[in-house]
Amino acid sequence: MGLWFTEKQTEDFGITMKVNKTHHTEQTEFQKLDMVETAEWGNMLLLDDMVMTTEKDEFVYHEMMAHVPLFTHPNPEAVLVVGGGDGGVIREILKHPSVKKAVLVDIDGKVIEYSKKYLPSIAGKLEDPRVEVRVADGFMHIAESENAYDVIMVDSTEPVGPAVNLFTKGFYAGIQEALKEDGVFVAQTDNPWFKADLIRQVYKDVQEIFPVTRLYTANIPTYPSGLWTFTIGSKKHDPLAVQENRFFDIDTKYYTKELHQASFVLPKFVQDLTV
C-alpha cells in the first residue's frame, strides 16, 4: 500500500495519508521541514511532523485568519503577519484594496523558500510590491514595533519549538503596543477537543489586555479534530458589529459575510471555555 504519513494529533489518535513522493526534507535551524506530495491533499508542508498546510484545504485557514479581522477594521492599511511563511495569509490580505503594506515576519527562511517552490498557489503573492518579507523573530519584531499596524495576524505553529513565545501574555501585551489605537489582532488558537486548556488560557490573557475579545471557529480537515479556533483581541472594533456596507464581494471558497457572523456562534462546550 506504499508510503503513508501519520500525524499523531494526541498520544492515541491521529490522521494518516498516502504520500506519493517527498519533494524535500531538511532539519532547518529551527525545525524539521518536509515538503511532500500526498494523494488526497496535494502538496503538503510539514513542520516537526505536524501538518501546516495542504493545497486542497489551505483556503479555509488562510481565508478565515485574514478576512475576519480585515473586515472588522474599517480601513486596514498596514498589516503584519507573524509566522505564515507559506504566504497563504498574505495572498488573502492582498484581496483588500485598502491594504498598502503587508509585512511578513517568519523566523525560518526555509519555510518561505520551499513554499515558493512547491506551493506556488499559496505562496505566489509573496513577490507582490505591497509585501515586505523579513526573515526574523516575530516576538522581537513585535517588541520593537509601536503604534505601527492596523491589523496583526499570528499565524504560528503549535506552542512547541520556535512558537512557544507566541502563546504568552507578554506577547499579547507587545501586540497591544505594536497596534495603532484602533488596531485588531488575531491568533490561531488550536482546537477545543484536545487543547481546551490552551484556548481558555489564551482567551483569559487576551481579555485582560484588550477591551474586545472574541473566539471563532472554522473546519480544517487536516488539523486536529477538524475544528479550529481563532482568538481576536481588538482595541475598539467589534467583529460582531461590522457595518453592512463595510463588506464587499471577495473571491473566496469558505468565507462569506454571513459566515463571518456565524463563525462566532460557538458550540456550547467551546463557549464554556470563554466564560
Place this chain on the structure above:
Amino acid sequence: MGLWFTEKQTEDFGITMKVNKTHHTEQTEFQKLDMVETAEWGNMLLLDDMVMTTEKDEFVYHEMMAHVPLFTHPNPEAVLVVGGGDGGVIREILKHPSVKKAVLVDIDGKVIEYSKKYLPSIAGKLEDPRVEVRVADGFMHIAESENAYDVIMVDSTEPVGPAVNLFTKGFYAGIQEALKEDGVFVAQTDNPWFKADLIRQVYKDVQEIFPVTRLYTANIPTYPSGLWTFTIGSKKHDPLAVQENRFFDIDTKYYTKELHQASFVLPKFVQDLTV
C-alpha cells in the same frame, strides 16, 4: 505501540486510533459489528469498519440530529428514528416533553443489543416507556406508514450495505407520506470534502419533494473531514424561522438556540452544493 484501528475515509486518507481492547466482534446478518475500547474516544461502535459513534464525541451528532428538527416543529408528539440503534438520538428526543411516542426502527438488532451493553450512556434511554423499539427494515416501515409522524430522523450509515435504499428519492417520497401535514424530516448526509456529489444529489431530491429544504453542519471529529452535514425536508415549518418563545432550556454540550441558526450558515463551497 500496540493495536491501532485505522479507518480509511477515502482511498488515500484516514484516521487512526489506539485500541485498548475489543469487547465484541461479529458478522451480523447485515454488517460487520465491532465494539472496542479506544484510548482517546472511550468505547466505540464500528459497522463495516466505519466509526459509528464514540462515547467522547457522540453528543455532537445526536444533539444536532434531534434538536434542530424538534425545535423546528411547534409541537412534536410522534417521532420516528430510522436506524440509530445505538439509542443516542432517542436519548435526545426524550428531552422534549411534548414527545409522547418515539419509535426506533433499526434493521439490525445486534446494534441495539451491544449498544445497550457497552454504550450505556448513549443507549440507556431505550427502555423508556415512551420508546418503542422495532427490529425491522426502516424502508419498509416508512412505506407502510401514512400521516403518522411529526418528525422523522434518518440516522443511517453511509450509503453502502443496508443503508443504500435510505439515500433514494423514493425513500424521501415515502417519508413525505409517512409525515403528518406539517411534518419535518432530517437525514445525515455525509461530508462536503469527500462526498460533495452525494450532498448535491440528496439536496436536489429532497427539494423536489418538500417545500422547505435546508442544509446544516456540525463538527464531528471522528467522522470523515470533521465537517458533517444534515439535510432537512419540511412540509411547512422553516428551521430558520423558529419563534423565539418556542425554545426552552435543554441540557446539551453542543446545541444552543443560537447555534441552531448559525449551523445553517454554510461555508461558500458547501453553500454552492445547494444551488
